[in-house]
Amino acid sequence: MAASRIFFGLLCGNPPQHSDAQDMPTPKASPPVLTPQDLEAFARKYAPILLTEGKRYNIPTRADADGDWDASNNASNYDKFLAGAREFIQKPYEKDAPYFPTLYYEAIVTSTHLFITYYLFFPHDAGDYHTFEPGDPRGGHNNDATSLMVVVPRSEKPFRVITQDHGRITSMSQTEIRLHGDRPVLEISSGNHALRGLKNGEKIREEEPEARRQIFLYAHGEKGQEYKLLRVHETLWLQRKNGDLFGGFDGETGVQFKGDHGPWAPWARPFTDSVPGMIGFALGWRLAESFFDPANVLCLSGEECSKGYLKNPYTQDR
Numbered sequence: 001m002a003a004s005r006i007f008f009g010l011l012c013g014n015p016p017q018h019s020d021a022q023d024m025p026t027p028k029a030s031p032p033v034l035t036p037q038d039l040e041a042f043a044r045k046y047a048p049i050l051l052t053e054g055k056r057y058n059i060p061t062r063a064d065a066d067g068d069w070d071a072s073n074n075a076s077n078y079d080k081f082l083a084g085a086r087e088f089i090q091k092p093y094e095k096d097a098p099y100f101p102t103l104y105y106e107a108i109v110t111s112t113h114l115f116i117t118y119y120l121f122f123p124h125d126a127g128d129y130h131t132f133e134p135g136d137p138r139g140g141h142n143n144d145a146t147s148l149m150v151v152v153p154r155s156e157k158p159f160r161v162i163t164q165d166h167g168r169i170t171s172m173s174q175t176e177i178r179l180h181g182d183r184p185v186l187e188i189s190s191g192n193h194a195l196r197g198l199k200n201g202e203k204i205r206e207e208e209p210e211a212r213r214q215i216f217l218y219a220h221g222e223k224g225q226e227y228k229l230l231r232v233h234e235t236l237w238l239q240r241k242n243g244d245l246f247g248g249f250d251g252e253t254g255v256q257f258k259g260d261h262g263p264w265a266p267w268a269r270p271f272t273d274s275v276p277g278m279i280g281f282a283l284g285w286r287l288a289e290s291f292f293d294p295a296n297v298l299c300l301s302g303e304e305c306s307k308g309y310l311k312n313p314y315t316q317d318r
């Protein structure tokens with residue numbers, strides 16, 4: 001049995017299996033060993049469904065989608081690419097197409113909780129309410145990002161979806177947010193990429209006759225446009241000391257991408273509006289404890305919450 005199934009069994013509070021040796025003293029069970037494949041399975045299970053207007057600037061991509069790890073040329077390279085690829089703009093993405101829709105994720109696990117961060121990176125921020133296409137005057141700035149975290153407690157307790165957007169923290173429970181299966185549904189605002197969880201029961205534009213066209217992004221490809229999932233620890237985290245990618249550092253770790261209003265790295269975006277965190281954030285570069293140590297920061301409100309990590313590679317190599 002895969003470790004992920006064992007772990008979800010633990011999460012869901014499944015009863016122990018009958019055993020002929022149940023009267024015998026049993027050794028204490030070892031915690032499951034979680035593999036990268038298990039972490040990806042967790043991320044896929046809760047991978048959000050994202051709605052956005054059908055403009056390529058509103059689709060999250062890899063941070064190195066232009067072929068290098070220099071963050072200072074991302075908007076201009078994307079612009080040049082789109083200007084020479086009108087057909088690309090009109091058609092669905094082909095497999096392995098440049099700038100294929102991509103989300104970064106990280107899954108940090110305790111015996112009582114899953115903490116799954118999803119990080120959306122964009123080569124260009126077109127500014128509020130704008131959806132500039134090639135040839136139009138552009139506003140905004142080079143590079144943009146937004147993120148969400150899904151906090152999944154064990155047993156029947158509802159999970160939470162926390163969005164971190166333009167410094168605003170919003171938490172919605174499993175009963176408040178619109179779901180598709182286990183997957184929360186969120187909208188990426190056109191232009192500035194503000195991220196908003198849809199309310200349970202809220203209509204999506206596809207269901208309205210006068211709908212503006214929206215792209216539906218899925219990790220599973222069941223409908224709409226599929227996106228890829230890349231693990232932060234195996235991609236962006238390896239570049240954390242790269243001075244071509246980051247312009248702001250906390251020690252040796254890059255925390256803000258290069259450029260005017262460069263976005264925060266996934267590990268520098270807090271998922272709590274606790275006063276110490278936000279004051280520290282406002283005063284200078286810092287890492288987000290809610291990303292590195294979510295059990296300590298986010299396990300509040302009295303629910304059972306282990307602070308012993310089954311999988312948290314960042315505790316070793318920060």
Ligand SMILES: [Ca+2]
Binds near residue numbers: 066067069070
């Ligand atoms: Ca680049």
